[in-house]
Amino acid sequence: MSEVLVVHDQSRLIPPPPQSQVLSSGKIYKVGDSKGWRVYDSDYYYNWSEEKEFHVGDNLLFKYGQELNDVLEISGDLEFLYCNMTSPVALHKTGYDLVRLTKPGVHYFISSKPGHCEAGLKLQVVLSPMDRSGYAR
Structure with missing residues (x-):
């Protein structure tokens, strides 16, 4: 069995990557804020998404009663x-x-539960091609 000794050369420090190359983890948006993902008025989720700016790398968090709802991503x-x-x-x-x-x-999201989508439980999100640092992804 041979042994290898690794010595760290302090004179050859590797600089960190430029800030523009560090990938951000993106924001997490709780869909519907405190109301979550459930049936409200028909314009609720349209208005909710219109006041936000979504970017590549962001996340949507859908919270709802598992037995009462679901989220269907459509195209x-x-x-x-x-x-x-x-x-x-x-x-x-x-x-x-x-x-x-x-x-x-x-991006489009609806509920597949009978009557929920028709009652307004649907979300359309327009996603900017730029990440939060301003670079295309």
């Missing part, structure tokens, strides 16, 4: 408008779902 305008849940991108149903936003563009 298009028409599916969102008509609460069409026939071809979802993802289904979240733990009651405490953290969804990382990784691609710029529009």
Whole structure:
């Protein structure tokens, strides 16, 4: 068995990466704030998302009663408008779902429980192509 001795050369310190190259973990937005993800008035989640600025790397936290609700991620305008849940991108149903936003563009979330989406339990998030440091991702 051979042994290897590693000696750290203090004269060759490696500088930290520039701040612009450090990936931020992004913000976590609790969907609906203190109200969580449940049926309210039909414009509640539209107004909630309109007053926020979402970026690549941010996260959405959906909190709800697991037996009462779920979160269906869907892909298009028409599916969102008509609460069409026939071809979802993802289904979240733990009651405490953290969804990382990784691609710029529009992201859609609805409830698949009967009548909930039609009553306004749906969320559209417009995601900026820039991360919080101002660089494209």
